[in-house]
Amino acid sequence: MAESTDAPLPVAITTGEPAGIGPELTLSLAADAALPAASVAVGDPAMLAERATALGLEVTPVVCRPGEPLPAGPGVLPVWPVALRAPCTPGVLDPANAGYVIATLQAAVAACRAGQAAAMTTAPLHKGVIIDGGFSGFTGHTEWLRDACGVHEVVMLLATDRALHASRADGGGADLRVALVTTHLPLREVADAVTAERIQRVARILAHDLRDQFGIAAPRIAVCGLNPHAGEGGHLGREELDVVIPALDALRAEGLDIRGPYPADTLFTPRHLAGVDAVLAMYHDQGLAVLKYAGFGNAANITLGLPLVRTSVDHGTALDLAGKGVASPSSLGVAVALARRLADQRAG
Numbered sequence: 186m187a188e189s190t191d192a193p194l195p196v197a198i199t200t201g202e203p204a205g206i207g208p209e210l211t212l213s214l215a216a217d218a219a220l221p222a223a224s225v226a227v228g229d230p231a232m233l234a235e236r237a238t239a240l241g242l243e244v245t246p247v248v249c250r251p252g253e254p255l256p257a258g259p260g261v262l263p264v265w266p267v268a269l270r271a272p273c274t275p276g277v278l279d280p281a282n283a284g285y286v287i288a289t290l291q292a293a294v295a296a297c298r299a300g301q302a303a304a305m306t307t308a309p310l311h312k313g314v315i316i317d318g319g320f321s322g323f324t325g326h327t328e329w330l331r332d333a334c335g336v337h338e339v340v341m342l343l344a345t346d347r348a349l350h351a352s353r354a355d356g357g358g359a360d361l362r363v364a365l366v367t368t369h370l371p372l373r374e375v376a377d378a379v380t381a382e383r384i385q386r387v388a389r390i391l392a393h394d395l396r397d398q399f400g401i402a403a404p405r406i407a408v409c410g411l412n413p414h415a416g417e418g419g420h421l422g423r424e425e426l427d428v429v430i431p432a433l434d435a436l437r438a439e440g441l442d443i444r445g446p447y448p449a450d451t452l453f454t455p456r457h458l459a460g461v462d463a464v465l466a467m468y469h470d471q472g473l474a475v476l477k478y479a480g481f482g483n484a485a486n487i488t489l490g491l492p493l494v495r496t497s498v499d500h501g502t503a504l505d506l507a508g509k510g511v512a513s514p515s516s517l518g519v520a521v522a523l524a525r526r527l528a529d530q531r532a533g
């Protein structure tokens with residue numbers, strides 16, 4: 186097997202929940218030669234080989250270690266090995282493999298931090314089975330990476346494919362960047378989590394990274410209200426008056442171009458989106474339902490505020506499709522390409 190020399194550092198692709206679609210999407214991109222040249226999968230090599238055979242994908246997972254040159258050749262998928270904890274059937278979750286999924290994340294983070302990987306892209310994991318497997322505080326990659334990297338705040342930003350490339354949202358329409366003030370929280374807890382301090386921390390990270398990572402010199406950010414009609418002057422909830430408006434006023438006083446709060450239902454219309462670069466939504470489904478309507482399957486998730494580059498897909502484990510070879514690898518392709526681009530930019 187030929188080995189490449191002078192190759193750039195790889196993007197490490199964690200293959201996610203082994204019973205989900207992550208392994209086959211990674212294999213499918215490798216089979217179509219649709220991964221950037223320096224890419225390495227992180228997962229169980231035997232499971233990946235078995236999945237490739239079952240789906241008739243002409244891919245050979247080849248084991249290598251962080252810091253070693255990547256094996257190369259037609260159909261070769263370099264793999265940093267992490268062993269499954271229990272045998273796995275596509276579509277069937279097993280909490281015994283929760284530690285395996287976490288170990289793939291640990292391996293990718295360690296490689297990024299040790300200068301052995303340029304970036305990481307995560308295929309989807311299943312939050313519930315990670316918790317059932319003993320990781321009781323787990324709520325998602327985003328929060329896990331925040332803690333693993335020892336930072337206080339990170340921001341979840343999802344963007345449709347064209348919005349990832351344009352330095353300005355060109356005319357609104359279906360090209361969207363949506364960031365979230367709160368991420369994986371029960372709805373009942375959201376209002377208490379929307380504090381002025383959190384809004385300010387998130388907005389500052391968002392503005393900073395839109396400038397630094399996406400080349401938008403003076404980002405224009407529109408902020409959703411929390412309540413219907415942004416609180417209707419206090420008649421439908423006081424959070425806008427007591428928390429959101431003072432937080433946005435303080436951000437404007439710092440010089441950030443922050444607009445709103447706007448009623449979320451009309452903010453997501455072409456006329457209102459046309460003049461902004463990103464929308465800051467208060468909670469998960471307020472922002473992501475719209476983003477997925479606009480671009481499901483062709484969007485990526487980026488964690489801002491980390492000391493490393495991390496991107497991910499716009500979808501979950503799709504257990505209903507796992508092992509069938511019918512799930513679309515498109516979002517994973519967008520996410521890996523974005524990780525490569527952001528890492529190359531950082532390396533500058």
Ligand SMILES: NC(=O)C1=CN([C@@H]2O[C@H](COP(=O)(O)OP(=O)(O)OC[C@H]3O[C@@H](n4cnc5c(N)ncnc54)[C@H](O)[C@@H]3O)[C@@H](O)[C@H]2O)C=CC1
Nearest residue numbers: 308309310311312313497498500501502503505506512513
């Ligand atoms: N980045 C990550 O690790 C993410 C993980 N999840 C997790 O995934 C699990 C399942 O979540 P759900 O809400 O059911 O969302 P899901 O995205 O897994 O599935 C929703 C629907 O979209 C379809 N779908 C998903 N990916 C597809 C693809 N690549 N091609 C074609 N169709 C696709 C599924 O078949 C299903 O009908 C949950 O545990 C959730 O927390 C969800 C989103 C992101």
Ligand SMILES: NCC(=O)COP(=O)(O)O
Nearest residue numbers: 325326327328473486497
């Ligand atoms: N809907 C986005 C999502 O659930 C992904 O979360 P994370 O695992 O990337 O934090």
